[in-house]
Amino acid sequence: MTAPTDLSIFLLTLRVAALATLVILPLGVGAAWFLARRGGPWRTLLETLLSLPLVLPPTAVGLLLLELLRRNGALGRLLDRAGIEVLFTWKAVVLATAVMSFPLLVRPARTAFEEIDPRLLAMGRSLGGRPFAVFRRVALPLSWRGLAAGTLLAFSRALGEFGATIMIAGNIPGRTQTMALAIFQRTHIGQDAAALRLVGITVVVAFAVVGASEVLGRRHARRSAA
Amino acid sequence: MRRILAVLLLAAATAGSLDAGGPKPELLVFGAASLTESLQDLGAAYIAKTGQTVTFSFGASSDLARQILAGAPADVFFSADTAKMDALEAAGLVKAADRREFLSNALVVMVPTDSKAKIAAPNDLLALPKIALADPAAVPVGIYAKKWLTGLGLWERIEPRIVPTLDVRSSLSAVDAGGVAAAIVYRTDAAIARAAKVAYTVKDGPPILYSVAPLTSSRHSTDAAALVAFLAGPAGRAEFEKRGFLVVAPR
Numbered sequence: 001m002t003a004p005t006d007l008s009i010f011l012l013t014l015r016v017a018a019l020a021t022l023v024i025l026p027l028g029v030g031a032a033w034f035l036a037r038r039g040g041p042w043r044t045l046l047e048t049l050l051s052l053p054l055v056l057p058p059t060a061v062g063l064l065l066l067e068l069l070r071r072n073g074a075l076g077r078l079l080d081r082a083g084i085e086v087l088f089t090w091k092a093v094v095l096a097t098a099v100m101s102f103p104l105l106v107r108p109a110r111t112a113f114e115e116i117d118p119r120l121l122a123m124g125r126s127l128g129g130r131p132f133a134v135f136r137r138v139a140l141p142l143s144w145r146g147l148a149a150g151t152l153l154a155f156s157r158a159l160g161e162f163g164a165t166i167m168i169a170g171n172i173p174g175r176t177q178t179m180a181l182a183i184f185q186r187t188h189i190g191q192d193a194a195a196l197r198l199v200g201i202t203v204v205v206a207f208a209v210v211g212a213s214e215v216l217g218r219r220h221a222r223r224s225a226a
Numbered sequence: 227m228r229r230i231l232a233v234l235l236l237a238a239a240t241a242g243s244l245d246a247g248g249p250k251p252e253l254l255v256f257g258a259a260s261l262t263e264s265l266q267d268l269g270a271a272y273i274a275k276t277g278q279t280v281t282f283s284f285g286a287s288s289d290l291a292r293q294i295l296a297g298a299p300a301d302v303f304f305s306a307d308t309a310k311m312d313a314l315e316a317a318g319l320v321k322a323a324d325r326r327e328f329l330s331n332a333l334v335v336m337v338p339t340d341s342k343a344k345i346a347a348p349n350d351l352l353a354l355p356k357i358a359l360a361d362p363a364a365v366p367v368g369i370y371a372k373k374w375l376t377g378l379g380l381w382e383r384i385e386p387r388i389v390p391t392l393d394v395r396s397s398l399s400a401v402d403a404g405g406v407a408a409a410i411v412y413r414t415d416a417a418i419a420r421a422a423k424v425a426y427t428v429k430d431g432p433p434i435l436y437s438v439a440p441l442t443s444s445r446h447s448t449d450a451a452a453l454v455a456f457l458a459g460p461a462g463r464a465e466f467e468k469r470g471f472l473v474v475a476p477r
Contacts, residue, residue, distance in 0.1 A: 011240070070297055087297040
């Protein structure tokens with residue numbers, strides 16, 4: 001079998017990054033909402049736990065996931081019994097990138113929620129809105145820009161994640177090899193030109209993602225000025 | 227936000243195709259880095275012959291064995307030594323009777339093409355500042371080289387000069403790029419070097435023996451066994467010999 005093409009590596013990367021972002025979106029928004037509303041020691045603990053992937057070396061996060069999921073690991077045994085293969089499949093790439101991107105979604109989302117005037121939320125409740133209705137009809141529309149920024153940030157991180165991915169998904173061409181891994185692989189077997197082609201693609205993607213967030217920011221500025 | 231979601235959904239919707247499909251299951255072979263070209267050629271021949279798709283993941287045998295032990299969904303493992311296969315056998319992932327050990331190789335010292343270094347004897351390695359070698363703590367080629375140099379009483383003095391790499395092919399690209407004064411690799415790797423030459427061929431090194439076996443954890447064990455039989459059969463042997471491997475008496 002021939003080596004995967006640049007395009008197929010790019011598409012695989014795009015798919016797993018999009019999946020990872022979609023998976024963490026409801027969880028991350030929920031966590032951000034909780035952190036923005038609640039105080040106390042639990043908040044600090046939860047906040048620290050959720051931020052760990054941001055601070056720990058990615059390989060450390062990868063190793064923790066590996067220990068959890070390995071054949072005789074706590075979760076691995078359950079998955080094995082259910083006949084679900086995760087490690088060293090594309091699902092592991094999604095998992096690794098999701099965990100690593102999670103704090104990048106939560107932080108801007110939490111800030112966005114915190115910036116909402118609490119009187120607006122109180123007003124929503126006084127008008128008879130249930131908590132979820134207030135969240136959906138008041139909080140979300142007021143904070144969507146922060147959520148969008150967090151989503152884009154998380155997606156960008158997911159596109160380029162390397163350390164945790166290589167620990168739990170390996171570097172299997174056509175199956176778990178994303179752009180970051182392929183660049184690494186090609187460089188270390190001396191195919192620098194082929195690796196540089198992939199770098200070129202990542203630069204184009206970066207322009208697109210950063211461009212999109214710039215457009216969001218500019219619209220925000222225009223609206224604030226008006 | 228809606229537009230972002232739409233794009234993400236669109237990209238993710240195609241993810242169903244991430245699972246390998248097709249009439250015949252796709253076999254995943256974990257192979258030692260030194261086998262890259264031979265196995266790719268044999269994989270292509272096998273697809274042409276049987277219609278069965280074979281995918282490869284190449285790397286240090288130590289790394290691949292570790293991944294298999296952790297639960298990687300490989301069907302066949304082709305290790306550059308027998309120790310990694312022993313570890314899998316001990317873990318119940320390989321049956322002793324399924325192992326095929328018929329392939330050998332030799333170690334060589336390579337230097338950049340424009341290097342003036344002369345290596346007439348192993349002692350001459352002591353004159354080189356940096357020598358790339360796949361991690362001698364785990365990777366087969368590193369372990370073979372360490373054994374060889376330890377036997378000569380040179381290892382302790384050479385060890386500080388060793389630049390440990392991920393696998394034999396990273397050592398080769400390090401010397402190809404001129405980043406090190408020399409690299410210890412297999413003779414078969416020398417054939418694909420672009421800017422490096424063989425300066426010394428090891429004659430008194432430890433015996434090198436590859437090992438291939440289908441994995442008991444494979445979901446396609448019959449297909450995996452058939453592929454191993456093909457690799458160890460006449461077609462496999464001819465390909466490996468063509469690439470400069472030594473085919474030894476079958477076990």
